[in-house]
Amino acid sequence: MSEEQKTVKAIDGPTRLEYRYSPGRASTRFLRGMEQKKILGQKCVGCGRVYVPPRGACARCGLPTEEEVEVQDTGTIVTFTIVRVPSQNIEIELPYCAASILLDGADIPFTALLRDVPVETVRLGMRVQGVWKPDAELGPSFDNIDHFTALDEPDVPFEKFQEHL
């Protein structure tokens, strides 16, 4: 046996990760709202911007977000990507659109799955709406909105949302 063959090149040592998250007060309000198909944001006492999901503070102003505001499950795509490569932790059929969506009434976008729309037709400014899971499957979870789908409405001009890129 050569020296090369004798060298142990790699040994597997699997590591498992479980994450237990304590949501805190602001996220608890949001998650309880989600159980009832309500999207609850919070408004900054300084700049008045609405955070969804809320974190209890506005990182722009360094001030608390105290006033609770319900926002719509409709919104606008501010930007997006079409994912064409598989990933270890994600089991969504390729290709799919991951969109950055600004909900109506919110002032910060989040990333969500867009479905039932040919990926070639996705555009910046496209109007979309959340599709909720069946009532029996609702829990205190962001995943209650299973995905978003296109609305038959005119696109929103870029100027209206470009600060949210």
Place this chain on the structure above:
Amino acid sequence: MAERCAVVGVGQTKHDARRIDVSQVGLVREAAERALENAELGWQDIDAVVIGKAPDLFEGVMMPELFLADALGGAGKPMLRVHTAGSVGGSTAVVAASLVQAGVHQRVLTVAYEKQSESNAMWALSIKIPFSQTIVAGAGGYFAPLIRGYMRRSGAPEDTGIRVAVKDRLNALKNPYAHLKFPDVDFDQVANSPMLWDPIRFLETCPSSDGACALVLAAEDAVGASPGKPAWVHATSMRSEPTMFSGRDQVNPQAGKDAAADLYKKAGITNPREEIDCAEIYVPFSWFEPMWMENLGFAPEGEGWKMTYEGATALDGDLPVNMSGGVLSSNPIGASGMLRFAEAALQVRGEAGEHQVDGARRALGHAYGGGSQYFSMWIVGEARP
């Protein structure tokens, strides 16, 4: 007045997809020994060691700095770990330089590394977290929408990213340490490579690499002991910003603009495009070249792509960018920032070999990390500041 500080030794490993010929220990040792050799110094000449790498989950080893201490000559000396996500290689060098500039140490060895083959960074970056939906994986899925935002905002021609990729990949052919080398690379090859996260194509994407980088930094009194030309540190700067706030501009982040402004002020630079000879910046996806050209003030907002298009950023352009082949060609994440800083030093030392920019006297090294929320940069020069 801070003490003057210079880079007197530069070392790096051969970067590759799987450096299974060495352990993590062997990998960092390889870079550190080369830096010491380049500085013509021994382990006994080093006062302190500063090490950096990206998240521990990238190898699955918690606090690797502990078991790397003796291999890096850290036993009995101060040893410090830095972490600022993908920018860490840059901020590690900045922290090491600050120990010299503050007059705490005469000579500091600083090392940054990643051995991506020992775990799976894509997995580490896409674990299921309870407060958001996990639908994009890794950096490509995160940054692709920002690139689309830049394209819409600037109106840049759609092939800008392809041109950057061709340039960086051709530069990599001149760098013996680069991981990815495509000898026949051209526009069509990049354009026809598979779309991964639209608009990012396969050949517009950085690889996963194993590799390390090391620098020896010395105070003015200690510079003379190393025979090479010193790369004097003219300025360093770091800035961060919150991950999420309403109205955050992730295409042209404020923290990057602020860090650049601070850097130029400290270096006495008023016109960076004129006064800096070359720049090695953190471009993990080709479109980030024009984006960072604007963020760094080399081009007006919306016009960074013109520098690529006009060939200004080519090796023979008026501001060569990513002479080494950049992050697109070698990406041991934790080391990627320091490799940028090291390339800037190599250029002003006249030690960049085939990718040397003629007459490079002042160079910028840049790194960013996280969701474009950490920035670190430095300017090094031939002239003593």
